[in-house]
Amino acid sequence: MQETQDRAQDASAPTMRARPGWPRHWPLLLLGAAVLPGAALYLVGWSAELPAIQAWRTVALSVVVQAVPFMLLGTALSGAINAFVPASVFTRLLPKRPALAVPVAGAAGVVLPGCECASVPVANSLIGRGVTPAAAFAFLLSAPAVNPIVLTSTAIAFPGRPEMVLARLVASLLAACAMGWLWLWLGKEEWLRPAVRHTGHQPGHSRWAEFRSGFQHDFLHAGGFLVVGALAAATFNVAVPPSVVDAFADSAWLSVLFLAALAILLAVCSEADAFVAASLSGFSPVARLTFMVVGPMVDVKLIALQAGTFGRAFAVRFSAATTVVAIVCSVLIGGVLL
Amino acid sequence: MKRPVQVVLLVLSGLGLLQVSLFTDLFLRYVKPGMRPLLIASGAVLLALGLAEARAVYRRTRHDEAHPPPHVAWLLFLPALSLLLYAPPALGAYTAAREAPRVVETQDARDEDFDPLPATSPLPITLGDFTRRVQQDRTQAIKGRTVEMTGFVTPAGEDGSWYLTRLLISCCAADVQSVKVRVYGVAAPKADTWVSVTGTWHPGGTLGTSSARVALDVRTVSEVERPSNSYMDALPLG
Numbered sequence: 001m002q003e004t005q006d007r008a009q010d011a012s013a014p015t016m017r018a019r020p021g022w023p024r025h026w027p028l029l030l031l032g033a034a035v036l037p038g039a040a041l042y043l044v045g046w047s048a049e050l051p052a053i054q055a056w057r058t059v060a061l062s063v064v065v066q067a068v069p070f071m072l073l074g075t076a077l078s079g080a081i082n083a084f085v086p087a088s089v090f091t092r093l094l095p096k097r098p099a100l101a102v103p104v105a106g107a108a109g110v111v112l113p114g115c116e117c118a119s120v121p122v123a124n125s126l127i128g129r130g131v132t133p134a135a136a137f138a139f140l141l142s143a144p145a146v147n148p149i150v151l152t153s154t155a156i157a158f159p160g161r162p163e164m165v166l167a168r169l170v171a172s173l174l175a176a177c178a179m180g181w182l183w184l185w186l187g188k189e190e191w192l193r194p195a196v197r198h199t200g201h202q203p204g205h206s207r208w209a210e211f212r213s214g215f216q217h218d219f220l221h222a223g224g225f226l227v228v229g230a231l232a233a234a235t236f237n238v239a240v241p242p243s244v245v246d247a248f249a250d251s252a253w254l255s256v257l258f259l260a261a262l263a264i265l266l267a268v269c270s271e272a273d274a275f276v277a278a279s280l281s282g283f284s285p286v287a288r289l290t291f292m293v294v295g296p297m298v299d300v301k302l303i304a305l306q307a308g309t310f311g312r313a314f315a316v317r318f319s320a321a322t323t324v325v326a327i328v329c330s331v332l333i334g335g336v337l338l
Numbered sequence: 339m340k341r342p343v344q345v346v347l348l349v350l351s352g353l354g355l356l357q358v359s360l361f362t363d364l365f366l367r368y369v370k371p372g373m374r375p376l377l378i379a380s381g382a383v384l385l386a387l388g389l390a391e392a393r394a395v396y397r398r399t400r401h402d403e404a405h406p407p408p409h410v411a412w413l414l415f416l417p418a419l420s421l422l423l424y425a426p427p428a429l430g431a432y433t434a435a436r437e438a439p440r441v442v443e444t445q446d447a448r449d450e451d452f453d454p455l456p457a458t459s460p461l462p463i464t465l466g467d468f469t470r471r472v473q474q475d476r477t478q479a480i481k482g483r484t485v486e487m488t489g490f491v492t493p494a495g496e497d498g499s500w501y502l503t504r505l506l507i508s509c510c511a512a513d514v515q516s517v518k519v520r521v522y523g524v525a526a527p528k529a530d531t532w533v534s535v536t537g538t539w540h541p542g543g544t545l546g547t548s549s550a551r552v553a554l555d556v557r558t559v560s561e562v563e564r565p566s567n568s569y570m571d572a573l574p575l576g
Binding site: 029062068212215219221223279 | 339340342343344346347348350351355358365367368369373376377379380383384387390391394407408409410411412413414415416417419420421422423425426427428429430431432433436508509510511512513515
């Protein structure tokens with residue numbers, strides 16, 4: 001009797017000693033995780049040599065490949081802000097009154113080179129460090145649209161038409177600030193998912209370890225949503241027939257709305273959208289300006305990223321409002337300048 | 339997502355990026371050549387992150403497990419494995435057939451923008467230059483000249499003609515645009531074949547105005563190798 005009990009204890013001992021939190025056969029699961037998706041992908045690849053599927057895969061992969069360096073830059077920056085920059089820096093740099101902090105943060109978007117994927121994690125870590133959400137959102141919206149790289153590529157895409165660059169700069173800044181003020185007026189904190197990660201530097205922890213784990217977490221998080229957005233963008237890219245594009249070019253109002261919708265669905269990165277806009281030569285300049293103002297602020301990839309970072313309740317309301325504000329701003333500024 | 343899985347994901351993503359940018363030039367199927375240093379740096383950073391995490395896991399460093407990355411991070415395995423195992427080909431005839439040909443800037447083309455053509459025959463020329471010569475050069479220098487161009491084959495459907503095609507990107511393959519020259523006189527080779535053709539302008543409309551048709555009466559067609567960077571409008575080699 002005593003013996004059997006001992007044996008039973010012995011038998012259960014190895015499982016007791018296994019470290020909590022890991023599944024029992026984790027090396028096996030690991031192998032499965034590494035091999036199964038690859039095998040599935042391989043089979044899908046072989047069975048679907050259809051040109052449409054291949055084009056879809058190429059476009060989806062190219063959106064990811066293009067975005068990853070900028071996203072790494074953004075997440076590294078957000079990890080660094082979290083671990084190294086004390087919250088007091090931002091309270092000193094930004095005006096005390098939120099209504100004044102909004103335009104300052106919007107104009108600060110000039111310093112973050114890259115496209116829109118970089119700005120979401122940075123805005124999130126700014127909120128985590130006590131920056132008023134309205135100012136962080138103004139930065140989030142303006143950074144991808146007004147940085148020097150994007151403005152230069154706009155000037156190259158529209159040779160001999162500097163007013164296009166100016167209109168894009170002014171309309172984007174105006175829309176970003178308008179959204180910041182709108183958030184101050186109507187926004188509710190409870191739409192935002194509580195910022196769980198960005199706790200700043202904790203005494204007793206290594207800053208480098210905090211930086212690394214924040215960087216890694218943000219990249220995996222945002223990267224997953226980037227893939228969702230890339231798949232959606234590739235689907236629209238391959239599925240929207242070009243004849244539809246021409247059908248809308250004639251009507252002034254429809255063309256503005258249509259190009260705004262196209263900017264949201266195609267999710268072209270903000271460094272390239274000027275070239276796409278330039279190629280849509282059947283459309284009015286105002287409609288093309290709308291394409292360039294809406295694109296960096298709202299698109300399927302960004303909606304997926306924002307839903308992942310700030311929560312779905314926020315992403316839906318914010319994207320809808322931004323679309324309307326961006327269209328109104330580009331029509332107003334385009335009407336004056338173009 | 340457990341920490342060992344994160345290690346594998348980060349390492350695979352890093353290796354995938356290095357595979358297409360450092361060890362091969364497959365990245366040219368997706369983005370511009372200028373992205374190469376950024377992609378190599380990104381691959382190295384991801385690899386370093388993965389190795390650092392592996393070290394932390396090995397040393398069993400405490401790590402707050404309260405907020406692991408969401409399940410959506412699993413999707414990152416798709417691009418990572420796709421880059422490593424089965425990189426999809428560059429865009430080709432399927433995309434070109436759907437794209438309207440790129441509109442060549444017409445506003446400022448003056449006669450002095452067009453230098454006299456060199457006397458070599460056949461004259462190597464890009465598809466974009468040929469289009470501009472046909473539709474904008476009022477001196478009609480292209481008239482009667484034998485030109486040589488390289489591109490890939492896009493079937494046109496009716497009457498046995500086809501398009502000699504190049505695709506151009508300005509950032510990544512999502513913003514692709516096409517230049518096409520309609521080809522007459524030779525049966526269409528298989529779609530997506532890269533060919534070098536020689537021939538003369540196929541009359542239609544008034545040469546030197548936008549009414550002129552961008553088309554070629556072809557004399558010879560020879561198969562050539564697909565260039566590693568297919569997204570540019572380059573002169574024929576040799």
